[in-house]
Amino acid sequence: MIKCILLSEFHHTQGPKISHQVPQEHVSKEMFDAIQQYIITKPELQNRIITLTSFGCKFVGCPVCIDNSKYQRNAFIFNICFVFNEGSSSTPYCSVVKKLASYLTQLEDEHAFLSNPENTEKVSQFLKQVHTDLNTEGYCSINMGTSCIVHLKRAAVTRGPITVQDHDVPVLIKPRDVVMKHQWDLTTQQILHYVDGVSHVLKIAAEADVELNLVKADLQNLLYYKLLALVPIFQYSNVYTVTRDINTFMEDERLQLECIDFVAKSERALPDYVDIFSLYCSFTHGTTVKDICTRQMNPHIMKVNERKLVLFGVMKGLIRRVHKFPIALKPSAVSSKLQPIVRFLDGKHNFDQICALTGLSHHELDERCEADESIVVCCK
């Protein structure tokens, strides 16, 4: 929430001063005098985004200097500052401030928008609109004469893109029709067709006949828009373990209902949440999905689809995958059967990764590792 927009300039006789403020009187003269060295800065810091925290406010500004002999001191120095409360985050606005500063530079260059005293009313009108639009809509587009439209948009803070690996399985977390409604490019449309919550990335690439890295880039893009989630590939040899968050399942009735609907084998015979809970609790270290399915009280009897059960649990964090890491203690001592893949046995690659990289099946790899005594397997 922008508290105030402050436009200050270096006056040729009065020095640094506030020229406009929207709303009025948010920043007092005394406050400004105390911090003006960070607003009208020395030349070294010009064109930088400067954030100052003081007086319980955050000032985000970008000092700009336009050199031109038409000005009194051969230069016009101004700074457009957004003022926030101390606690609020100003990061989404940093780029907005910079962009607005460059728009104002352009407007000043072309029409002397800021330096001409006749424009006072126009400038304050403009700032008022920027202030209200950014606060209410998060963006604004203001027409400033024939050649310039001021487009500003608050940027969402994002983390770096999530790595998509060959063996990850993308799952849509929004209904398919909602996802398809957006106008995706052709590649994405083609890939989306094969995203079924079962196929892994490598398989999708092969089925859709799209280059692997393109698939990954597309999936990263969909992940960015929070339409996808990545889960480990489902296999009956997988081991999962219940997490602390299982307690939320006991307490959250909406989660229970959602889960019952999701994991049911058929819509007509819904499973009981107590059964689902006990199934989740039966996921422990060393118990494979196959073990659970062959027990007396198996998911089948409880009207539960085990594949969906695992998917739901992983996506909601009720259970987590336990990965197996085969590690060769002495690479030279490894048997000839495993020699071709010995470089993956360094403790940094898990079974899924090795299988995806080498094309071995989980079962084959497991057998070979079991047979070789120089290999230890860590599960975590």
Add this chain to the structure above:
Amino acid sequence: MSFNSKTIRTHQTRIIHFCPSDMVTAMLSDLDPVAVILVSSGTKGNRLLFRYPYFQEPHSNHKSSKVAIKNPYAIKIAENFQDLKKGKSITTFIKDGSLTGFADKTLANFLVAKSELCGKKFSVKIDDVRFVGFPMSLTQLSKETNLQNSLNSRLQNILAINVVFALRANIAESVTNCYQELAQQIAVAIAHEEKRCLYLSKEAKIMMAAFEEASVTGDEDTVSPLKQIIHNSNLAKELMSVFDNLVKSGQVLFFLNQWVEINFCLLHKIHANVPGGVLLETFYRFLTYVRPYHAILLTKPEQELLSSLPLDGCPSLSRLIKLTTPVKNLKILALETDLSITQIYQLVCHLVYWGFAILIYPMCQANQYVLSPSADTAVDSKLSQEFHTSFPELHLVVEMSRFSYPSRMHECFDVEPIANTALMDKVNQVVVWMLRHRILNQLHTYVNLLPSSKKEFSTNPNMCHSTISSTHSSSSSVQVVEESYLSILMEDPTTSNLDRATSMSDVASVNSEESGGQSTTQYTSQLSKSPSHEANSDCSMLPEDSKLQWRMQDNLLNELKPGVKAAILRCPAAKNFEDLSLFAKLVPYFNGKHHLEEIMFYENLTRSQLVTLLEKFKDVLILSSHEALATTLI
């Protein structure tokens, strides 16, 4: 709309791969400060007195390095004339973890705050570097002091100072707040020492002299005066050690000018090996999870820890450190150290905060340990080398693989506990080492009271839904089942309209009435009809008592939903009065939030007692086993 950029994005084939382990290390070093700077303003203008670390900047026209930060989401514009025209690219002030691109004069000018900002927190962010500090005005001090005029004139040389840490701008706000506190501690200490013995004036003289000497020779060399300052000035040495300690361990503990204590620890760095990292706010909440059954495990050898404590430290803390072992819980420690348990909590929280100890459940044979998901299994990891120095004949990965599946301490080592005591010791040491490095997590068993509703209402499929969605209104049939069951049980005319809120006194009065009017033989005949007959027939307890007990426990179970209560009573073991009353006592723990060890501790039970009870009531209980929150996170 941002969706328009899709076509451009898809053709960008470069994939950025972040290796998870790399990301963790990158984040860790991000917490380190980039530089520490001391500036002053005096009668001769603003001066930079000292900065550390320093390195020779390459002589070039470009002031700041041209390493542009790439936004992976940025739209690639093939021909971007606008940027070319300006001839400016995005530059960064931080290169290879050190501050670059700022001239000393620039730093001095903008880090010296106006007097209005003195005595307040100072935070300025310029592009990708954030300066946090604490400006102090010394003019105030000089007025207060009763020093001689001659001294006063010397004091006037320095009007204000600012101790500043340069940080990466992207680090969390709670981290910057910590640095701000440290800057404040140092600035206040310097001001105090200035007032006491003109410490800063003396040190500043040395620093300024070094800079002036360098400027006389006219070199562009900015490094040599700083080298000389470190050599000559005590304050510079102190600031340097602050910086080095922050980078090394995140802990700063020293006496400025051998007088004012500075103590600081960067929580985020110390507890960085906690899975998922730690936030200041949540950390304080975790500290409230400390319970008397926990134990502490020191992260450093006892002697090293004791010697690192200040001389005037709390004697009870050193007593605690001396007495603590991984097998003693805090309650025992409280008895042995002769301190109250609240005091022990405070000391433990203190040790945990400083990263000197981690919280564990006391080590014992029954503990189940499993490999932590955050453990680094890489064969050549740094931890593995560290392990090798401690246990030269063992390999960390092999030891880790023993805990691939949850196992008790000695189970996985194939050691007969009595046979080989030397080997046992070794095993214990290995487990302690692994716990200390958070490679192992302890699994606890949690109990949930959750009777399957399916068995009761299998005839009526709609019932499943009603029990899920609504609890109290879970239909009249449950009510009926239960009432009828109870009325058989009680064989009492009052049960037909049994008041659930019957108080103890009511029950007692009813009982006394009955016992007065009716004979005991009648009672036994009544009881013979009840299902509790088998249990009570050979019990020495008086029938009146048992009846009273039945009612009491009925009251106990009344806290539960009727359906759950009925299911509990349906268990075969419910017929045994002792089992049922114990069960009723433990019901509050059966919500998935209390592990067996906690129940054992608070209810004074042995493991076998508890496990037998759980086995008897297994129809209504679901056990889950996972890590405890407190011991995994702090």
